[in-house]
Every structure is written in C-alpha cells, then in structure tokens.
Amino acid sequence: MSNKVAFVASARPEAQQALRAMIANYGQCDEADADVIVALGGDGCMLDTLRRRFADPRPVYGMNQGTIGFLMNDYREDKLMERLDRAERAVIYPLRMKTRTIDGDVSDNLAINEVSLLRQSSQTAKLQITIDGRVRMSSLSCDGVLVATPAGSTAYNLSAHGPILPIGANLLALTPISPFRPRRWRGALLRHNATVQIDVHTPTLRPVAASADNQEVRHVESVTITEDRNKPLVMLFDEGHALEERILQEQFAH
Structure with a gap:
C-alpha cells in the first residue's frame, strides 16, 4: 500500500x-x-x-x-x-431512506448502520409494514421499528434485541422497538435486496420521526428503505x- x-x-x-x-x-x-x-x-x-x-x-x-x-x-x-x-x-453497503412527510416534503438519506422510526410523542406509533409490495403487517403498535445492515446489527439493533448478522450474509434485520401489539412479534430477516415500506397511521395524531443513522426527518408519513449497492x-x-x-x-x- x-x-x-x-x-x-x-x-x-x-x-x-x-x-x-x-x-x-x-x-x-x-x-x-x-x-x-x-x-x-x-x-x-x-x-x-x-x-x-x-x-x-x-x-x-x-x-x-x-x-x-x-x-x-x-x-x-x-x-x-x-x-x-x-x-x-x-x-x-448502506441503506437508502426515502421519506415523505405530512407536509409532502420528500427527502433521501443514506445510512450505514440502520434506518429507524421512532414515536415523537407520548402516543404509541402505529405502523404498517410492506415488503416488496405486499403488506406483511397492517398494524404494529410500538415505540418504533428499525432496519439494520449487517455492519449495524451490533449497534441499535442489538440493543432492541434484534439478531446479529454476519458480514456477507446478504440479509437485513427488521426489528421492532418496544412492540405493544402484536406483543410477541420479534421482527424478521429480509433479503438484502428487499424493499421495505413503512406507513404511519394517523401521523398527525401519532407523529413519528425517521432517522438514517443520525440524520433525522420528523413528522414522516411514509418511509421506503432499500440497500444501495452502488455505494x-x-x-x-x-x-x-x-x-x-x-x-x-x-x-x-x-
């Protein structure tokens, strides 16, 4: 070198x-x-x-x-x-987070560790999770949810009791944060090329912020997460x- x-x-x-x-x-x-x-x-x-x-x-x-x-x-x-x-x-490879807020603003951010959604108020977040165009969970009541890369699986994801992913596993971890209903849901393992869409139910009443690592967007209505193999x-x-x-x-x- x-x-x-x-x-x-x-x-x-x-x-x-x-x-x-x-x-x-x-x-x-x-x-x-x-x-x-x-x-x-x-x-x-x-x-x-x-x-x-x-x-x-x-x-x-x-x-x-x-x-x-x-x-x-x-x-x-x-x-x-x-x-x-x-x-x-x-x-x-990083994750690409595309967000749309309740005001219609659109943003695009990259995350190395994880993309996380968290409630902004005392109100529980209510989220719908869609994977590759198919609704997999119509209503998740929780403090939030995150999608972690293998490199980020030992960070916030691990603290939220998500799985540790080996580098090169070509997987992403979808992990709930303090889920209330369904109470026993512990998340899912996804292919690295999956498209994850998370929609917020009643985002004005139950505001949610989305973060790509430390880059935060508040009052989101919808978030789409994909892996970016071009970076x-x-x-x-x-x-x-x-x-x-x-x-x-x-x-x-x-």
Whole structure:
C-alpha cells in the first residue's frame, strides 16, 4: 500500500492528541489525494468518515480513541504502514431512506448502520409494514421499528434485541422497538435486496420521526428503505481481527 495516508480525528482530547502524534510520525496527506484514510476516535468518528466516502472508493482504517470502538482497530503509534499492508478488507453497503412527510416534503438519506422510526410523542406509533409490495403487517403498535445492515446489527439493533448478522450474509434485520401489539412479534430477516415500506397511521395524531443513522426527518408519513449497492464502502481491519470475526465473537459474548 502507498504511504499516502490522511489522518482524521474526532473532537475528543485523546483523539486529537493521537492525531498530532500520528502526523508527527507519518506526515499528513490531503484526504482527496490519500490512498487510505486513518480515522482516530470511536465508532461515531468511523461512521462520519465513511459517509464522506460515498463519492470515492478510498478505504478507511480506524484506530480506537473513543468509547466502544467496535468498528475500530487497537490504537498503536508504531508499525502503521505494516498494519495497513496486512489489513483485511470488509465491504459494506448502506441503506437508502426515502421519506415523505405530512407536509409532502420528500427527502433521501443514506445510512450505514440502520434506518429507524421512532414515536415523537407520548402516543404509541402505529405502523404498517410492506415488503416488496405486499403488506406483511397492517398494524404494529410500538415505540418504533428499525432496519439494520449487517455492519449495524451490533449497534441499535442489538440493543432492541434484534439478531446479529454476519458480514456477507446478504440479509437485513427488521426489528421492532418496544412492540405493544402484536406483543410477541420479534421482527424478521429480509433479503438484502428487499424493499421495505413503512406507513404511519394517523401521523398527525401519532407523529413519528425517521432517522438514517443520525440524520433525522420528523413528522414522516411514509418511509421506503432499500440497500444501495452502488455505494460500496471499504473498511480495513488488522489481520485476524476482521469485522466478520468481531461479529461472530459478539454472538458468544456473555
């Protein structure tokens, strides 16, 4: 791999300190000219860096200077170039969220982890779920629902008791958030190329917000979710610690 590396960092003090140290050791390349982007911070920093990669194919290698760092490698200042040379690639694809609000406004956003719908008020959300043009659930009373990618299945989806998906499984997780009726519904596994449409019943009385990761649209009436295979993202992981291995380990955590 070329030595053309661009370092980026979150605002956390430890990440900023690491940024100064890495630039002193390896120099700094402009992001537009780099062969690889090294992100210093937590998973939020990695997601922000990946979002800037929708327009280009540059891989991102993260080093943990944040809290959880599930998507990051261990931070070390030495032998970075050797680590990059031996790194394993993980290719992931984002979700495209198309929303229509009660005012008729239409928006289009991309999500790396998940698209989630959540109630905006004390009123329970009532949702209709359609998969590939067929209504699968005419009325779901809940706090919300989400569609997660394999890369995002260990994030909010896991907290909502959704399944962990291996990278490369070509599946999406459809997971309810605090379902009230039907009370025992725990969600579904969908093909990666499924089209999910979620319509909000009485959206004025029971307002719902939709989020593509941290990009929120409020007072939605209808949301359509598809995988976008035209926007591949490449992450790099240390040899033997690839994302697929981390997801497998997470399933045996106790």
